[in-house]
Structures are given as C-alpha cells and as structure tokens.
Amino acid sequence: MAINFTANEVKVxxxxxxxxxxxIKELFTREGQGLKNxxxxxxxxxxxxxxxxxxxQHDTLTDIVTFxxxxxxxxxxxxxxxxIDRVRDNAEKFKVTEEQELHRVIFHGALHLCGYKDKTKExxxxxxxxxxxxxxxxxxxKIS
Structure with a gap:
C-alpha cells in the first residue's frame, strides 16, 4: 500500500x-475500502x-480532481x-488556515475514492x- 505526495511546479x-x-490509510479502513496505491x-x-x-470536459477552475x-x-x-491556488483562495474565503483547507481537500479526494459523491445538495x-x-x-x- 503506497500513498505519495508530489508537487508539479508549485510549492506546498x-x-x-x-x-x-x-x-488516510485509517480513513479508508474506517470506510471499508481497500487501498493499494x-x-x-x-x-x-x-x-x-x-x-x-x-x-x-469542464471549463472551470476547481480545487480538486479525483481519478x-x-x-x-x-x-x-x-x-x-x-x-494549491484554489486551496489558498478558499482558505481565505472560508476563514480557515491554509493547512486546514489543504487537509480538507486531501480528505475530500480520499472520500470520493471511498464512494462519497457531492453532486446533489444532500x-x-x-x-x-x-x-x-x-x-x-x-x-x-471541533468544527462548528
């Protein structure tokens, strides 16, 4: 099982x-999803x-794309x-630290891979x- 972090022309x-x-490994385990790479x-x-x-085929800026x-x-x-540009802007917009916003997005991607969607309001x-x-x-x- 491998988890890797790389940066492409940005500093993080x-x-x-x-x-x-x-x-992240524990998150996958809690969600009952295996993790290979x-x-x-x-x-x-x-x-x-x-x-x-x-x-x-989306012509919009986004903070994350998961495959x-x-x-x-x-x-x-x-x-x-x-x-990282979106993470910085969203941290300011949502009044949280860049570190917290970066981790939110990291977890968001992992949750997508565990089967969670975000297309509807629910x-x-x-x-x-x-x-x-x-x-x-x-x-x-505690997040309020």
Missing part, C-alpha cells in the same frame, strides 16, 4: 507526511484546469490533483460532514 508545505499517510499531485490552477478540460484508476471497486488505486452536505469529521479527528479540534 505539507507537514507530518507520515502522520497524514497513516490517517494513491498519488496526490499538488499543482496550479492552470495545470488543473487543463486536466479538468481534457478529461472531464479512480483501478479495476477492482473494493481496492482503490487513484490519483488526486489539488490546486450528497454535498454528507460529504462536508465527513470532511469535518476527518478534520476534527486529524487535528483534534
């Missing part, structure tokens, strides 16, 4: 990578927009692309609750 300050990898790629808005346009690459629905092999509310639960567990804080 990702602290405690060993703790974070262990937490997970690649996080931190990038710019421009880079992620190209991915969004090419692979999803399930495996053939077994019970064992995750995936790639998660995260725009799905989005459920996803947000799961993100908050993960942030609370990881940082030991």
């Amino acid at each position: 300050n990702l602290k405690n990578r060993t703790k974070l990898k262990a937490f 997970l690649q996080y790629v931190f990038c710019s808005d421009e880079y992620l927009l190209e991915i969004n346009q090419e692979f999803l 399930e690459l495996g053939e077994d629905p019970n064992i995750t092999e995936g790639e998660i692309y995260i725009s 799905q989005s509310a459920n996803m947000r609750a799961k993100e908050n639960e993960a942030i609370e567990m990881y940082f030991g804080i």
Whole structure:
C-alpha cells in the first residue's frame, strides 16, 4: 500500500507526511475500502484546469480532481490533483488556515475514492460532514 505526495511546479508545505499517510490509510479502513496505491499531485490552477478540460470536459477552475484508476471497486488505486491556488483562495474565503483547507481537500479526494459523491445538495452536505469529521479527528479540534 503506497500513498505519495508530489508537487508539479508549485510549492506546498505539507507537514507530518507520515502522520497524514497513516490517517488516510485509517480513513479508508474506517470506510471499508481497500487501498493499494494513491498519488496526490499538488499543482496550479492552470495545470488543473487543463486536466479538468481534457478529461472531464469542464471549463472551470476547481480545487480538486479525483481519478479512480483501478479495476477492482473494493481496492482503490487513484490519483488526486489539488490546486494549491484554489486551496489558498478558499482558505481565505472560508476563514480557515491554509493547512486546514489543504487537509480538507486531501480528505475530500480520499472520500470520493471511498464512494462519497457531492453532486446533489444532500450528497454535498454528507460529504462536508465527513470532511469535518476527518478534520476534527486529524487535528483534534471541533468544527462548528
């Protein structure tokens, strides 16, 4: 089981990578989802927009794009692309630290790979609750 973090032409300050990898593995275990390989790629808005346009035919900026690459629905092999530009803007917009927002998006991608969706209002509310639960567990804080 491997979890990797790489940066594509951006600088990202990702602290405690060993703790974070262990937490992500635990998140998959709690959700009853196997995990084989997970690649996080931190990038710019421009880079992620190209991915969004090419692979999803969406012409919008986004903070994250998640791809399930495996053939077994019970064992995750995936790639998660995260725009550091969006993370910074959203941290300011939602009045949270960049570290907290980065982790929210990291957990959001993992939750997608565990089967959670966010297309409807109800799905989005459920996803947000799961993100908050993960942030609370990881940082030991209460999200109101």
